[in-house]
Amino acid sequence: MIGKLISTGFSLATLPARLTFRSVRALAMTPAEASRLLADMRQASDQAVQELQGLLANVDADMTHKTAHLSAADKRLAAELALHAANNT
Numbered sequence: 702m703i704g705k706l707i708s709t710g711f712s713l714a715t716l717p718a719r720l721t722f723r724s725v726r727a728l729a730m731t732p733a734e735a736s737r738l739l740a741d742m743r744q745a746s747d748q749a750v751q752e753l754q755g756l757l758a759n760v761d762a763d764m765t766h767k768t769a770h771l772s773a774a775d776k777r778l779a780a781e782l783a784l785h786a787a788n789n790t
Contacts, residue, residue, distance in 0.1 A: 768776055
């Protein structure tokens with residue numbers, strides 16, 4: 702317990718210095734490192750978009766399969782009820 706308190710205290714005491722070091726290091730980044738960072742960020746963003754598109758496609762496919770037996774009017778009514786419920790939350 703005492704070891705944890707000392708460790709946490711040391712961590713908190715050195716936090717400003719660590720943040721300053723990271724900020725200076727980010728400012729001192731070479732153009733190649735900055736380009737690599739931007740490329741990594743783009744790649745992560747593209748991957749997130751692909752995952753979201755896949756999720757939406759799965760939801761659409763699932764909803765199409767589950768509502769295949771409904772008429773167009775029933776589908777419209779279900780969509781209106783879902784929209785109304787979403788607006789009330």
